[in-house]
Amino acid sequence: MPAGNQAPQIRLDSVLLTLGDTQLRFDCSFAAGTITAISGPSGSGKSTLLNLIAGFETPDAGKVLFDDKDLTDRHPSERPVSLVFQDNNLFGHLDVFTNIGLGINPSLKLTEQDREAVSRSLAEVGLTGMERRMPASLSGGERQRVAFARALVRERPVLLMDEPFAALDPGLRFSMASMLLRLHEQTKATILIVTHDPDELKRLATNVVFIDEGEVIVQATTEEFLTRCGVPAISQFLSG
C-alpha cells in the first residue's frame, strides 16, 4: 500500500479458466486507487479471481492487465501485489519482525532503514514494540495487523485480501475496517477485498464486483449495487 498515484487499474479481459468440472469466465475491471469488494455465494469463484490476479492461476485464455500492461504470464512475485488471507498470514515459527522483514527482502537481507521501516509499520498498525513476539502469542486481530504491516512495508500498489476479517469478532472487524480505511487514505493503493459481510462491504468499498457460478453478474459502485435487489443472488446476499 504505497504511493497512491501509481496504483494501477486492474482488468480481466475475457479470462477463461477450467478447474475440475467448473468453468470460470471473468470480464471485469477494478478502478485504480479504490477499494473494490468482491462478493458472491460461496464456491462462486471469488478466491479464484484473486488467484488469477495474483498469478497463482494462469488463465486458459484471456488477459490479466495492470494499467493495460499484460501481466498474464508473469510469475506471482513479479506482480505488483501484496496478499492478505483469512488465516496463516504469518509463518508460525518466525517472529513478528522476521515475518514483516521478509516482505521487504525475501532473503531477509535488511538495511538499517529497512529495520526502521519494519518498526514504523508496526507503529502504524498499533503494535509498537511487538517485533520479537511469536505469532502464536498474538490474538487473531493482532496477527492480521502484522499482515497489514507487512503489506505496508512491501509498498506494492495492489493489495489483494481474501476475507481478511472473517475470523474476527464483529467489534474487531469494525476497528480493523477503520484501520484499513485509514491506511488506504495514506497509500491510495488499489485494494480488492473478498467479503461475505454486507456491512463490511458498505463500510469499506466504493465499488462492488458480484460473482455467481464463475461469472461476474454485477459490476457497479456500492450505492448502485445496493439498489439491485432484483437479482435473487444479490438480495439473498444482502439479507445476510
Place this chain on the structure above:
Amino acid sequence: MLTRAEHRRGIGLGILAFAFVSLFVGLAVLALLGFDATPSHRSLFDAYTWKVLQFTLMQANLSTLLSIALAIPVALALARRPEFPGRLWILRLMALPMGLPVLVAALGLITIWGRQGLLNGLLLNLGLAEPVSIYGLGGILLAHVFFNLPLACRLMVATLDRLPGEYWLLATGLGMKPWSIWRFIEWPALARILPGIAGLIFMLCATSFTLVLVLGGGPAATTLEVAIYQSLRFDFDPPRAIALSVMQITLTAIVLGLLSLLPSTDQTLPASGRRVQRFDGQTWSRRLWDGTVIGCATLFILLPLFSILAAGLQADLPRLVMSPAFLEAASTSAAIALSSGVVSVMIAIAIISARIAIGDQKQSGKTARMFSTVLAATSSLVLLVPPVVLGTGWFFLLRPWGDVTRMAPYLVVAINALMALPFVMRVLEPAIGEHWRRTARLTASLGIGGIAKLLRIDRPVLLRPVLLALSFAMALSLGDLGAVALFGSNDFVTLPWLLYRRLSSYRTADADGLALILGIVCLALTFIGTSGIGTDRSKHAGR
C-alpha cells in the same frame, strides 16, 4: 478444558500403560538377574566391550546422519511436487523395507550392490578391474540407509504436507527464492521433527544385529546387540547380558537426551485446510533436479525389492501358498501382527491421553510433569531392550506356571507391540495432539463425550493416523524374527520363521517365494495406512 473425570481417566490410562510396559520389561530383567548362573569371570569393561561400544556408536551415528541427510532432499522434492506421477506409490513403497525380515532385505541389497551384483556387473563391463566391495562399514551404512531413509522421508513429507497452503502462496507472493524457502519455511518445519526422527533411527541402527554381521565383513563390525545375544544364547551368562543391555540403554538415552537439547521451534499454526499448491521450483532445472532426486531414491529402494520379486517368482508359488505349513504360518502371523498392532496403538493412545491430561492442567504438579516426561521417554527407550532379554526373562518367569510355548504367542505379541511403540507414538502423538487442540474447546462446550465423541468427533479425523500407525506396527511385527525365534516351536510358526526354517535347510527357492509374499503383504498393509490420501486429494480438486 477436560472434565475432572476425563482428567482422571487420562492419567489413569497413562499409569496403566506405564505399569504394563515397565512391569513387562522390569520383571524380565529381574528374573534374569535372579538366575543363579555360574558367573563368567569376564570383566564387563574389557577391551572387547570397549571396541564393540565404540563401533556401535560410530556406525549408529554415521547411519543416522547419512539417512537423514539423504532423506531431506528426497522429502523436499516430493513435498514440492504434490502432482508427481506415482507420488502416492513412491510413499507407499517407502513403508516396505521396514516390513521385510532383515536377512531378506540384506540379500536383496547384495544382488544389487554385492560383488556379483548389478552395479558391479555394470562397472566391470565399463572396464573396472576389481569389483567394488561394500562389505565393512560401507555395507552397514548402505543397508541402514536403505531401511531408514524411507522412514525418515515419509515422516518428513508428512510434516511438509501438513504446512498451511497459505505459506506457499505467501512465499511466492513475497518472491522467496528456493534458498529462502528452505531457510524460512522448510528447514524450520523439518528441524522441529528432526531430533525425534534422528533418535528413532539412531536406536534402530544402534541395536542392529544381522545386518551388521552379514555386511560388516568381519568381527571388527560388532554391535552391543551382538554381544548381548552372544552372552545370553551362546555363553548363557544372564548377568552379563543384562549389564550390556543396561549399557546399551544408558548410552542411547544419553544420545537421545543430547538430541532433545537441540533447539526446536514453536508449533506452527493449525492448517486452514486450504489445498496445498506449490508455486516454487517451476523452472526446468528445478524440475530436473527434483525428478532426478526422486528417481534415484525410488530406484535405490526399488531395485533390491525387484530382486526379491524376481527371486520370489522363481519359486513354486502355488504349491507354497497351498501348503498347510504356509497357511498356518500365515494365519499365525496375521493374528500376531494384528494383535500386536492393536496393543501397540492402545498403549500409545493411553500414553498420549495421559500426556494431554497432564499438559491440560493449569498447575500440574512437578510429579505430574515428571510422569509425563517419563512416559515419553519410556515409549521410545523401550525399543532398546533386546528382545532376547525380554524373551529369556519371561521364559524364566513363566516356566513354573506351565508350558511356556503355549504362552509364547502372548509374549511375542507383547514384545512386538513394545518394539512398535516408538513408531506408533511418532505417528499418533502429533495427530492426536493437533486434533485435541482443535476440538477440545468445542466438544467441552457442547458436552459431547463417550461413544458419541469417539464416533462423531474423533473417528473421522483420527481414523487415518490410527490406521497408518496400525499398519506401521503390523508391518514391523510381520517382519520380525527376533522375538519369534526365541520361542519358535513346531506349534508356533510365523511367516518369517517359516522363511528362516526353509533357508536353514537348503530350501532357498521356498524362502525366496516366502520373502515375496511377505513383501506383498506389507505393501497391502501400507495401502491401509495411506488409504485416505488419494480420496482427500480428489475432494479438493474441484475447488
Place this chain on the structure above:
Amino acid sequence: MRKIVLSIFLTSVLASSALSQEAKLTIYTYESFTAEWGPGPKVKAAFEKTCNCTVNFVGVADGVALLSRLKLEGETTQADLALGLDTNLATEAKATNLFEAHGLDTGPITVPGGYSDDTFIPYDYGHFAIVYDTQALETPPTSLRELVEGDPAVKIAIQDPRTSTPGLGLLLWMKSVYGDKAPEAWEKLRGRVLTVTPGWSEAYGLFTKGEVPMVLSYTTSPAYHMVEEGTDRYQAAAFSEGHYIQIELAGLLKSSENKDLARQFLTFMMSPAFQNIIPTTNWMMPAAKMSEKLPEPFDRLVKPQKTLIMDPAEVAKNRQAWIDEWLAAMSGR
C-alpha cells in the same frame, strides 16, 4: 477391547494343545530336526509303531539354544531326552548335572574319531568342509593351507564362532591344523573372507545367491543339491590335512519320569530304522548301520582321509580364549 481382540486371534493359535495319552516321551531338539521335511515326523512315526507311546518333539532354534533352554529350566524340565547337542557342547552340558549316564551298549555306533561317552550317544555326524560353486571356481583349494594362502580375490563366507556352531567348528579346525600359529593363519585368511555371518543360513544364502564362490558348510551339503535339486553344481573341497567333525549327540535327563521309554528310544536311535531316515532328511552321515543303501550321490561326497576332533573338555576350557584370539586376528588393523 484389548482382551477380546487378543483372545479372538490367539485362541486359534493356541487350540492345538495336545491331549495327553498314557506314555508320552518328550524330546527337546533343534527345529530343523522337527521340520516337515526333517527327520522328526518319520522318526516319530517309526518309533510310535514300536512303543505304544506318543513322541512329542519340542524344537528350539539350534543346539546351543537347546542347551540354554535346559539350563533355564533346570530340574523342572519336561524333557526326557535332549537330541541335538554336539561334541563341543558336551562338556558344558555335563557340567549342568542335568544328564544321567545312559547305561546302554553303544556297540552299533561308529563315528570317525571314535567318540564315545557314558552320557551322550552320537546319532549322526558331518565333517565341516568348504563347499564351492563349480561354475565360479575351477580349481578349489585342496588343503586348509591352500585356502588360507590362496588368492584374496576369491572370497569365502564363514560363520561367527561367537554365535554359530559351524563358526566354532572352523575355529577348532584351524586350531587343530595350525596350533599356536592359528592367529597368523587367520590373519592371512582374513583377506579372503568376504564376510562373517551370524549363522549358517546367512552364509549359505550368500553362497547360493552367487555372491561368494566358497562357503563353510558340511561335506554332506552337495548331497542335498544332488538328491533334491539334481544338480552337481555345488561340491565340497577335500582338504589334505583332514576335516574337523561335528558329531550330534543325544542324552537322557536325570529328571525324566520315563527313563525306560527314553532308553528304549536311545536304543531305537542306534538301530537301522532310525539311521535310515537321517541322511536324506537331516543331510548328515549316519552314526550306525543302515539297512538301506545310501542314495547314490552320497557315494560321490568327499570322504575325509583324516578326521580332526578335539577333546570336548579342552574345547570347553579354551573356547573363550580362542575366540578372543580369533577376534584379535580378524579385527586388528
